[in-house]
Amino acid sequence: MTDDAIVIEDLRKNFKDVKVLEGIDLKVERGTVLALLGPNGAGKTTTIRILSTLLQPDDGRAYINGHDVVKDPDAVRASIGLTGQYAAVDELLTGRENLEMMGRLYHLSKADSRTRAEEMLAEFELTDAANRAVKTYSGGMKRRLDVAASLIAAPPILFLDEPTTGLDPRSRLKVWDIVQQLVDAGATIFLTTQYLDEADKLADRIAVLDHGRIIAEGTADELKEKVGKDRLEVTVTKESDFDAALRAVEGAAAQSDPEERRVSVAMEGGVHEVKELLDRLERAGVKIEGLALHKPTLDDVFLHLTGHEAMENDQVTKK
Amino acid sequence: MSRSKFAIGSVKPEQRSKLYWMFSDSGVLIKRSLSHIVKNRDQVLGLTIQPIMFMLLFRYVFGGAINTGSVSYVNFLVAGILIQSAAFGALTTSLSVATDLQKGLIDRIKSLPIVGWGLLMGHVVGDLARNLIQSLVMIGIGLLVGFRPSASPYEWLLIAGIVLLFTFAISWIAAIMGLVARSVESVQWMGFFLVFPLTFASAAFAPTQTMAKWLRVFAENQPVTHVIEAVRALMIGTPIGNHAWLAAVWCIGIIAVAMPFATHLFRKYGGR
Numbered sequence: 001m002t003d004d005a006i007v008i009e010d011l012r013k014n015f016k017d018v019k020v021l022e023g024i025d026l027k028v029e030r031g032t033v034l035a036l037l038g039p040n041g042a043g044k045t046t047t048i049r050i051l052s053t054l055l056q057p058d059d060g061r062a063y064i065n066g067h068d069v070v071k072d073p074d075a076v077r078a079s080i081g082l083t084g085q086y087a088a089v090d091e092l093l094t095g096r097e098n099l100e101m102m103g104r105l106y107h108l109s110k111a112d113s114r115t116r117a118e119e120m121l122a123e124f125e126l127t128d129a130a131n132r133a134v135k136t137y138s139g140g141m142k143r144r145l146d147v148a149a150s151l152i153a154a155p156p157i158l159f160l161d162e163p164t165t166g167l168d169p170r171s172r173l174k175v176w177d178i179v180q181q182l183v184d185a186g187a188t189i190f191l192t193t194q195y196l197d198e199a200d201k202l203a204d205r206i207a208v209l210d211h212g213r214i215i216a217e218g219t220a221d222e223l224k225e226k227v228g229k230d231r232l233e234v235t236v237t238k239e240s241d242f243d244a245a246l247r248a249v250e251g252a253a254a255q256s257d258p259e260e261r262r263v264s265v266a267m268e269g270g271v272h273e274v275k276e277l278l279d280r281l282e283r284a285g286v287k288i289e290g291l292a293l294h295k296p297t298l299d300d301v302f303l304h305l306t307g308h309e310a311m312e313n314d315q316v317t318k319k
Numbered sequence: 320m321s322r323s324k325f326a327i328g329s330v331k332p333e334q335r336s337k338l339y340w341m342f343s344d345s346g347v348l349i350k351r352s353l354s355h356i357v358k359n360r361d362q363v364l365g366l367t368i369q370p371i372m373f374m375l376l377f378r379y380v381f382g383g384a385i386n387t388g389s390v391s392y393v394n395f396l397v398a399g400i401l402i403q404s405a406a407f408g409a410l411t412t413s414l415s416v417a418t419d420l421q422k423g424l425i426d427r428i429k430s431l432p433i434v435g436w437g438l439l440m441g442h443v444v445g446d447l448a449r450n451l452i453q454s455l456v457m458i459g460i461g462l463l464v465g466f467r468p469s470a471s472p473y474e475w476l477l478i479a480g481i482v483l484l485f486t487f488a489i490s491w492i493a494a495i496m497g498l499v500a501r502s503v504e505s506v507q508w509m510g511f512f513l514v515f516p517l518t519f520a521s522a523a524f525a526p527t528q529t530m531a532k533w534l535r536v537f538a539e540n541q542p543v544t545h546v547i548e549a550v551r552a553l554m555i556g557t558p559i560g561n562h563a564w565l566a567a568v569w570c571i572g573i574i575a576v577a578m579p580f581a582t583h584l585f586r587k588y589g590g591r
Contacts, residue, residue, distance in 0.1 A: 052430045056587075077432040078332070086423030090351065092358045104347045105431045107332035107340060119324050133358065149427070156327045178325075185325040 005030040005157050005188035006051065011060035013046055020046045022212040023060065028205075030156075033179065033189040035203035037196065037298070039306075042209045044192035045085065048161045051190065052082045065157055078107075081150030081158045085165065087142035088149075091135040095126050095145050098134060099152055106153035113152075120148040124174070140171030147175060151182070158182065160191040164198060176202060196298035206298075210306045224296045226304070231255075232274060233264040234281065235290035248284040249277060264294070344433040345440045352415070352445025356452075366411065367453050370404035371460055377524055378464050385525045390555060394468070397461040398551035399523030401454055402543060405482060406518050408450050409489040410510035415442045416497025417506045429586070436582040443490040450486045467555075474553045481553075481566055485546045488570040491577035498584045517543045522551075542569035 006028035013021040020043045028034040036044050049055040051062055053073040061068065067075035089098050096117055103113025121127045124144040134142060143163075150158060160179070164172040179189060179202050193199050199206045200220045208216040208223070216223055236245050238261075245263050246256055255264045267273055281288060335343075356363055374396065377385075382392040416439065419425045428438045458466070470478065493510065500506040520537055521527075521544040527535050538544055545566040552559035 049426075054426055054429050074432050077430055080430065082427060082430040084423045084426050086426075088423035088427040090424060091422070092355050093351065097354070101347055101351055102431075105344060105428070105433055107335075107343075107432065108330055109333045112330050112333075116330055123324050151325060153332065154325060154327055154329045182325045186327045187325065 003030045004028060005065060006034075006190060007061075007063040008047075008051070009061045011047070011050060011062055012058050013043075013050060013055070014058055020212050021050075021057075024209075024212075024214055026207055026214065026217070028188055028190055030188050031183065031186050032204040033183055033191065033202050035199035035206045036190070036192045036209055037194070037199045037206055037302075038192070038209035039194060043212045044209055045161055047209070048082075048084075048159050048190070048192060052080055052159050053077055079155055079157050081153070081155040083147050083150045083158070083160045083163055085161050087139070087146040089134050089142060089145050092133060094131050094133055095121060095137070095141075096130040098145060099149060102149045103152045106155075108153055116152050116154075120152055123178075124148045139166065140168050143167055143171060144174060147178065151178075156186070157188045158190070160189065162192055162194065164193070164195070196302065200298055208302065208305055215305050216301070220298065223298065223301045226301065230267045230296070231264045231294045232267055232277065233262055233290075233292045233294055234277075234288055236261045236263070237287040237289040241286045244284045245281060245286045248280045248286060261289075267293075341434045344437040348428075348437045348441030349444045350441075352441040353448055355415070355445060356449055362411070363449055363452065366404075366408050366449065367456050369407070370400050370453070370457055373403070374400045374457065374460060375464070381524075386529075387526060390557060391465070391467075393461070393465045394555045395526075395551065396524065397458065397466045397468075398547050398554055399518075399521070400461075401457055401482060402485065402547045402550065403518040403523050404453055404457060405450050405486045406489055406514045406543065407510075408453055409446055409486060409493045410496075410506070410514065411449065412442045412446045412490045412493035413497035413500065413506040413510050414503060415445070416494050417500055417503045420498065420501055421503060425585070435586050436578065439491075439494045439581055439585060443487060443494060446490045446493075447483055447486055451483070454482060469556045470554050477563075478550050478553050481546060481549055481563070481570075484567065484570045488573040488577065491574060491581055494581045495577060495584060498581065517541060522547050542566065542573070545569060 004027045006026070008024055008026040011021055011024040012019075024043075024047065026034070036047060038044050046055065050057050051064060051069060053069050053076050056070060061070075063069070064076045065079040067079065069076050090101070093101065099117035099120055100113045103116050104110070108116060118127075121130045124147070126141060126145060126148070129137060129141060134145065137145065143166075147160070147163065150160075163175050163179075167175065176198075179191070182189060189202075191202065203220065205218065206216075206220055206223055207214050216226065218226075234245065234249075236242055239258075242256075242258055242261055242263075249263060249265050256262070257264075265277060278288070278291075377396050377400070378393050382396065385392060387395040416425075419428075419438065425438065492513070496509050496513070497506055500509050520530075520534055521541060522538065523543070527538045527544070530538055542565075545562045546569070548557075548562040549559060549566045551557055552562060
């Protein structure tokens with residue numbers, strides 16, 4: 001039995017003549033994390049804006065917690081927390097005032113709003129700054145307050161739009177830790193990111209979005225498998241052995257790099273393959289200096305799927 | 320595992336009627352805007368000083384050259400300055416809305432299960448409060464420089480009613496400008512181009528009789544003049560004519576159109 005917290009069917013959106021989303025289908029099982037991975041301009045933010053009822057889709061349907069985002073936006077809003085790309089907090093108010101205000105707007109009682117604000121301040125290490133105006137906060141502190149604000153009502157479903165973009169390493173780790181805790185507590189998380197390592201670390205499933213289409217979906221391992229297998233890299237000691245080494249591994253899908261005296265071979269199966277390969281090299285009298293097992297990264301995945309790097313700097317300027 | 324602070328449903332929303340939440344939501348956001356006044360005293364000070372400068376400028380520099388007949392110029396002037404400062408002051412609504420938009424706060428508010436006009440109402444009511452403070456200061460300064468009103472307490476109440484109704488109406492227009500302009504910078508000049516002609520091409524600083532004919536037709540029939548003439552009549556006893564009810568009709572008409580339109584814009588296009 002599946003229990004999907006988020007269901008997206010053939011979602012489409014144009015801005016004027018530009019097709020931003022060209023038919024997206026996705027499901028997110030309750031209690032899991034889905035990372036929507038893609039370069040700037042791929043349509044990640046548009047997707048989040050539609051799912052959080054900020055934007056109307058042109059076509060297709062989306063259900064959050066069973067509620068239609070177009071027909072029943074208020075029920076959707078009561079089920080979600082949203083952290084957008086900007087630290088959406090009131091700079092003139094203090095951290096505590098911001099959180100208490102958000103609690104009240106999520107329709108918590110006054111007492112609950114106060115208690116929750118206190119808890120969130122402690123959880124996000126903002127207690128010391130609680131009574132200071134937010135405009136005096138650092139970027140990382142603002143972001144933490146921003147995430148805290150979306151968690152104040154403990155919503156079952158969370159949207160995080162590039163939650164760690166522009167964060168210092170410490171704040172980034174804090175946000176990762178919180179995401180982990182949220183999942184442990186049973187929340188469903190839909191996050192977007194441009195960082196492959198972030199998707200790899202946080203997400204149960206990853207959907208790769210490029211030019212308004214989902215071009216791949218699966219677990220990090222499944223995506224990596226698409227690109228290729230693990231590769232065994234062998235560095236030979238003497239240059240004169242290089243050709244002998246190449247002959248020895250002939251037949252296996254091999255790549256060579258004479259400059260580095262390195263031969264790499266795609267691995268089909270398990271450990272016995274490694275042993276067999278080493279035996280073949282030994283029989284050929286090749287001395288080995290180094291041995292490394294190289295697992296494909298999500299960078300490889302992205303390059304393989306889209307033909308371009310994950311970060312396209314020339315696209316960074318967004319409308 | 321110990322019970323996490325993040326556990327779903329570890330807090331539950333209160334169960335109340337829709338009407339209750341309508342008042343609660345707008346109340347929370349009004350409180351926010353009111354606390355902005357306290358926390359942003361510099362802005363309030365700036366907004367109050369400018370009309371005071373105008374008052375002194377017209378009272379002592381230009382005033383002597385403007386013929387207001389049997390009414391002393393300072394008595395003529397106060398109603399005009401009061402309404403002009405209300406109109407310029409309303410632009411803080413545009414600024415606040417544009418700032419919220421730029422900071423992404425409007426996105427967050429829109430993702431909450433609250434009434435659509437809540438945030439805008441917060442800024443508009445904040446504007447009313449700020450304008451009330453400003454108006455009292457202005458009248459005080461007016462009294463110091465020779466303003467001698469003849470209004471009864473009942474007439475003062477009517478004056479307060481008209482000024483607040485006017486501020487409320489123009490603040491909703493300002494809210495629309497804030498949503499359309501989308502940036503703090505463009506709000507500044509948009510507001511200037513709207514408020515400048517409406518307040519100067521009016522009966523605020525000089526009687527309309529000496530204006531060029533085309534300008535006079537505009538000046539005598541536009542809402543700001545009706546509001547000014549109504550307030551002036553109540554303050555110093557000049558003939559009120561149709562001005563009071565025309566002012567009320569204009570303001571209520573503007574509110575009836577601008578408030579739903581602003582809410583619509585907020586919901587549909589308020590993002591970026």
